[in-house]
Amino acid sequence: MHDHTAKPQTKAEPSTRVFAVLAEFPSGDEMLEAARKVRDAGYTKWDTHSPYPVHGIDEAMGIRRTILPTIVFVCGLTGALTGLALQWWTSSVYYPVIVSGKPMFSLPANIPIIFELTVLFSAFGAVFGMFALNGLPSLYHGIFNSGRFNSRMSTDRFYISIEAADPKFNRDSARKLLESIGGQSVEVVEERAAVEFPPMLRKWGITALLVLGAFALLPPLYTLRARTRTSEVTRMQLIWDMDQQPRFRAQMKNPLFADGRAMRPQVPGTVARGEAFADDHLHRGLVDGRFAATNALPVTESLLQRGRKKFDIYCAQCHGLDGLGQGMISVRAERLQEGTWVPPLSLHDEVVRTREDGHIFNTITNGIRTMPPYGDQIRVEDRWAIVAYVRALQRSQNATLEDVPSDRRGELP
Numbered sequence: 405m406h407d408h409t410a411k412p413q414t415k416a417e418p419s420t421r422v423f424a425v426l427a428e429f430p431s432g433d434e435m436l437e438a439a440r441k442v443r444d445a446g447y448t449k450w451d452t453h454s455p456y457p458v459h460g461i462d463e464a465m466g467i468r469r470t471i472l473p474t475i476v477f478v479c480g481l482t483g484a485l486t487g488l489a490l491q492w493w494t495s496s497v498y499y500p501v502i503v504s505g506k507p508m509f510s511l512p513a514n515i516p517i518i519f520e521l522t523v524l525f526s527a528f529g530a531v532f533g534m535f536a537l538n539g540l541p542s543l544y545h546g547i548f549n550s551g552r553f554n555s556r557m558s559t560d561r562f563y564i565s566i567e568a569a570d571p572k573f574n575r576d577s578a579r580k581l582l583e584s585i586g587g588q589s590v591e592v593v594e595e596r597a598a599v600e601f602p603p604m605l606r607k608w609g610i611t612a613l614l615v616l617g618a619f620a621l622l623p624p625l626y627t628l629r630a631r632t633r634t635s636e637v638t639r640m641q642l643i644w645d646m647d648q649q650p651r652f653r654a655q656m657k658n659p660l661f662a663d664g665r666a667m668r669p670q671v672p673g674t675v676a677r678g679e680a681f682a683d684d685h686l687h688r689g690l691v692d693g694r695f696a697a698t699n700a701l702p703v704t705e706s707l708l709q710r711g712r713k714k715f716d717i718y719c720a721q722c723h724g725l726d727g728l729g730q731g732m733i734s735v736r737a738e739r740l741q742e743g744t745w746v747p748p749l750s751l752h753d754e755v756v757r758t759r760e761d762g763h764i765f766n767t768i769t770n771g772i773r774t775m776p777p778y779g780d781q782i783r784v785e786d787r788w789a790i791v792a793y794v795r796a797l798q799r800s801q802n803a804t805l806e807d808v809p810s811d812r813r814g815e816l817p
């Protein structure tokens with residue numbers, strides 16, 4: 405005979421243990437009031453649940469201020485120091501590059517990266533710190549095992565749960581406390597063991613995970629392979645824009661032209677814009693193929709003034725305002741490069757004083773030895789103005805008595 409009163413024994417009951425004692429309250433105010441009492445009873449691991457935010461609940465529960473701001477501050481500080489250290493180390497220790505004699509490390513130039521890393525690290529600290537502190541994302545919570553809670557909590561009821569994890573927890577005293585402070589339908593919520601998967605699902609699930617895992621390895625392996633090989637194929641690009649438009653490069657074939665060359669030779673008898681160097685003296689500083697001895701422009705006071713202005717802009721940083729070669733860049737570079745810096749020639753050097761005007765013009769236009777060219781930056785007329793001013797500078801350092809007007813020679817010491 406089968407005993408119908410006995411529980412069916414087809415499946416072993418999942419093992420259970422108490423998760424919490426749960427009490428229901430009809431209104432937020434009552435829950436708030438009760439929360440104060442639970443707090444005063446000395447519980448620490450307990451919670452309130454409400455369909456909407458209840459003002460004053462933090463204080464009623466005795467929740468202390470979060471330490472998140474401290475975490476964010478520490479992360480931000482770490483970011484700032486990382487940015488600072490990274491830039492200092494790369495630019496002045498690991499790979500120092502001298503740029504116009506500028507300092508290897510200077511705070512103002514490094515502020516943007518420091519700022520960015522401060523923001524980045526702070527943001528990470530805020531987001532991950534928040535998740536770590538509030539335990540989210542969490543797909544499961546023991547309190548969900550109460551059917552009553554599930555059906556009413558997000559609608560019209562308020563709950564207080566005292567969890568078994570609380571060091572003071574005792575099922576009966578917790579129940580008594582909740583009842584004494586107005587809790588209704590007080591129930592003990594059990595925590596079920598984690599859900600049991602059917603064996604079929606477990607077996608195939610693991611197989612599926614293994615297969616997916618193996619597939620996930622393919623992209624990184626493909627990337628590794630690509631790093632060690634060359635390929636004729638254009639790399640994968642989702643948005644093409646105009647990066648890969650068909651075009652002809654130098655040395656390619658172009659069937660459009662009879663000779664098949666993509667690179668077109670100059671058309672005889674034509675001059676490109678801005679390249680009409682008709683006047684050799686003016687544009688190249690040459691007369692009959694040799695450096696011109698004289699300035700291509702009439703030397704007037706306004707030309708000298710113009711030359712001085714341009715010299716102070718383009719030349720003085722290396723050659724110095726006086727042309728002696730003690731410009732800021734030179735002074736700094738000499739200190740930083742420890743003997744490998746080629747100092748600018750003093751413009752009062754015998755060599756430079758005996759150069760033709762055309763030679764100095766050519767030096768400005770095309771550069772000379774380690775001096776870079778300035779032809780692209782300074783207009784032809786201004787280059788000649790500078791030449792005239794350099795001459796004036798040279799004269800200022802090597803003047804003779806004949807250079808002083810005869811009627812004023814008496815004023816000299």
Ligand code: HEC
Nearest residue numbers: 718719722746747748749756764767768772773774775778
């Ligand atoms: C970046 C630094 C720098 C700047 C800017 C610069 N020079 Fe120089 N200049 C040099 C150096 C370095 C030399 C010596 C090169 C060498 O000996 O290898 C030099 C040499 C010269 C010489 C002598 C060349 C010769 O042997 O006859 C003249 C003249 C000269 N510079 C004129 C100018 C003028 C004019 C300007 C402004 C348009 C100018 N430089 C701007 C660095 C500079």
